Amino acid sequence: MGGELVLKAGVHAGACLAVRLNERLDFFGGAVNTAARVQGLSHGHDVVVTDAVMTDIEADAGTCAPRSRIAESFDAELRGIPTPIRVHRLITLEANGLLGRCQAPDKTIPSSCPVTV
Numbered sequence: 001m002g003g004e005l006v007l008k009a010g011v012h013a014g015a016c017l018a019v020r021l022n023e024r025l026d027f028f029g030g031a032v033n034t035a036a037r038v039q040g041l042s043h044g045h046d047v048v049v050t051d052a053v054m055t056d057i058e059a060d061a062g063t064c065a066p067r068s069r070i071a072e073s074f075d076a077e078l079r080g081i082p083t084p085i086r087v088h089r090l091i092t093l094e095a096n097g098l099l100g101r102c103q104a105p106d107k108t109i110p111s112s113c114p115v116t117v
Helices: 030-039 051-059
Strands: 008-011 017-021 024-028 046-050 066-076 085-092 108-110
Touching: 008 030, 030 046, 030 085, 046 051, 051 085
Parallel strands: 008 046
Antiparallel strands: 017 024, 046 085, 066 085, 066 108
16 A cells, blocks of 8 residues: 555446446446446546537537647547547646647636536
8 A cells, every 4th residue: 555546537428227226326338338348448537528528528629728638639449349449648738738838738728617528
């Protein structure tokens, strides 16, 4: 114990089924499975999102200050999903040491914009 806590996150947008059982809300469906697989691509200290999420983020880009950037984009083959999915690894500008500098990142995205998941 005493090690660093590493958070890994993956986000996908899509329809799902919500079920309440024993006062607990749970979600099921293809979008949930895709999000779980995308989360597995995270290295930690990043958020991996699908094109479905990037579309929402880019639509709101003009209304929010950029706080993150795309570190890399790639096609991922995910277990249980028949075709590769385009994903984007996002990192905060603070973690990358870019916030507050005059250096422009490759592509910035807002982090405070609402995203439908």
